[in-house]
Amino acid sequence: MKALRAYAPASIGNVSLGFDVLGAALAPVDGSRLGDEVDIESADTFSLTTVGPFAHKLPGDADSNIVTQCYHYFCAQMEKVGKATSPVAMTLSKNLPIGSGLGSSASSIVAAFVALNAFYDYPFDEDTLLTMMGELEGQISGSIHYDNVAPCYVGGMTLMTGATSPVTLSLPLVKDWYYAICYSGISVSTAAARDILPKQVDMATALTFGRQLGVFVHALNAGENDLAASVMKDVIAEPYRKQLLPGFDEARAFSEQEGALAFGISGSGPTVFAVCDSKEKAQRIVAYLDEHYIQNEDGFSHVCQIPEQGTTVGPIA
Numbered sequence: 348m349k350a351l352r353a354y355a356p357a358s359i360g361n362v363s364l365g366f367d368v369l370g371a372a373l374a375p376v377d378g379s380r381l382g383d384e385v386d387i388e389s390a391d392t393f394s395l396t397t398v399g400p401f402a403h404k405l406p407g408d409a410d411s412n413i414v415t416q417c418y419h420y421f422c423a424q425m426e427k428v429g430k431a432t433s434p435v436a437m438t439l440s441k442n443l444p445i446g447s448g449l450g451s452s453a454s455s456i457v458a459a460f461v462a463l464n465a466f467y468d469y470p471f472d473e474d475t476l477l478t479m480m481g482e483l484e485g486q487i488s489g490s491i492h493y494d495n496v497a498p499c500y501v502g503g504m505t506l507m508t509g510a511t512s513p514v515t516l517s518l519p520l521v522k523d524w525y526y527a528i529c530y531s532g533i534s535v536s537t538a539a540a541r542d543i544l545p546k547q548v549d550m551a552t553a554l555t556f557g558r559q560l561g562v563f564v565h566a567l568n569a570g571e572n573d574l575a576a577s578v579m580k581d582v583i584a585e586p587y588r589k590q591l592l593p594g595f596d597e598a599r600a601f602s603e604q605e606g607a608l609a610f611g612i613s614g615s616g617p618t619v620f621a622v623c624d625s626k627e628k629a630q631r632i633v634a635y636l637d638e639h640y641i642q643n644e645d646g647f648s649h650v651c652q653i654p655e656q657g658t659t660v661g662p663i664a
């Protein structure tokens with residue numbers, strides 16, 4: 348009997364300078380896994396079982412779980428293209444905290460769609476699947492944005508095009524950048540953190556946003572890494588969101604003093620990240636964040652890099 352497992356990594360939405368259009372996958376350098384997993388196998392009727400360290404924080408009923416919604420959405424898309432589906436049993440290992448800024452819902456969504464697509468012998472191509480992932484992410488967070496689902500699915504650092512094909516472009520990776528990331532343990536709802544943002548930005552902010560994104564993409568392609576890091580500043584969301592994050596200003600001050608190239612909010616927070624040009628600097632910042640930024644026993648931190656690979660799927664060993 349076919350039984351598959353998909354693993355979908357955590358991700359940094361926005362990467363400070365690219366609100367809703369830039370994202371990066373995350374992989375701890377110690378080789379541990381940071382992401383949700385979805386198992387799938389044939390069954391007489393559909394079911395979803397949830398396990399893992401954050402399963403108890405999910406909605407109690409399977410119907411409210413985004414993975415169940417992915418299954419129904421996937422089946423409806425299959426029907427539209429005249430393809431049959433049969434019931435499956437799915438198991439979600441909920442390894443990412445909810446409302447963490449690590450693309451938790453995106454990780455579940457991407458793992459679910461990749462597992463379903465593989466189970467039914469790959470009926471949909473990458474752009475079609477990404478569009479479906481964005482749709483489900485939009486249902487849960489209040490508006491469609493691809494900056495978590497895209498890097499989670501394809502890996503690397505991704506820039507959204509606004510087109511349906513290709514949905515996303517992959518940017519060059521800086522091999523010697525290390526990301527100190529820390530989840531404080533509190534929950535910030537993405538929908539609520541979007542609601543507090545102004546609906547319009549002024550001309551000066553729009554010009555800074557465009558200039559930074561243009562310079563960043565050029566600098567990465569030219570290998571001018573310091574120039575790229577110099578424009579990793581959030582002029583859209585951080586000024587409004589940082590008030591939700593106790594210890595944010597102090598964490599930034601410490602990281603900058605330790606030589607971090609950039610510091611910002613991962614997605615809508617509360618996770619923060621510091622970009623460093625050595626693993627040792629990232630480890631020192633992680634040690635500070637462990638002691639000063641974490642608020643409760645759910646918090647954690649890691650030194651990460653951006654993996655080239657995104658979601659993986661294969662037979663359950």
Ligand SMILES: Nc1ncnc2c1ncn2[C@@H]1O[C@H](COP(=O)(O)OP(=O)(O)O)[C@@H](O)[C@H]1O
Nearest residue numbers: 406412413445446447450451452455488536537
């Ligand atoms: N599999 C799932 N993973 C994460 N959140 C889920 C899942 N299924 C349903 N939810 C609900 O979706 C919402 C996700 O909140 P959100 O703030 O967008 O989280 P995140 O920023 O971590 O993706 C929560 O209300 C959560 O209960």
Ligand SMILES: N[C@@H](CCOP(=O)(O)O)C(=O)O
Nearest residue numbers: 360367448449450537614615
């Ligand atoms: N671009 C989005 C990213 C949200 O990421 P999450 O990990 O907090 O869901 C935003 O900034 O609202």
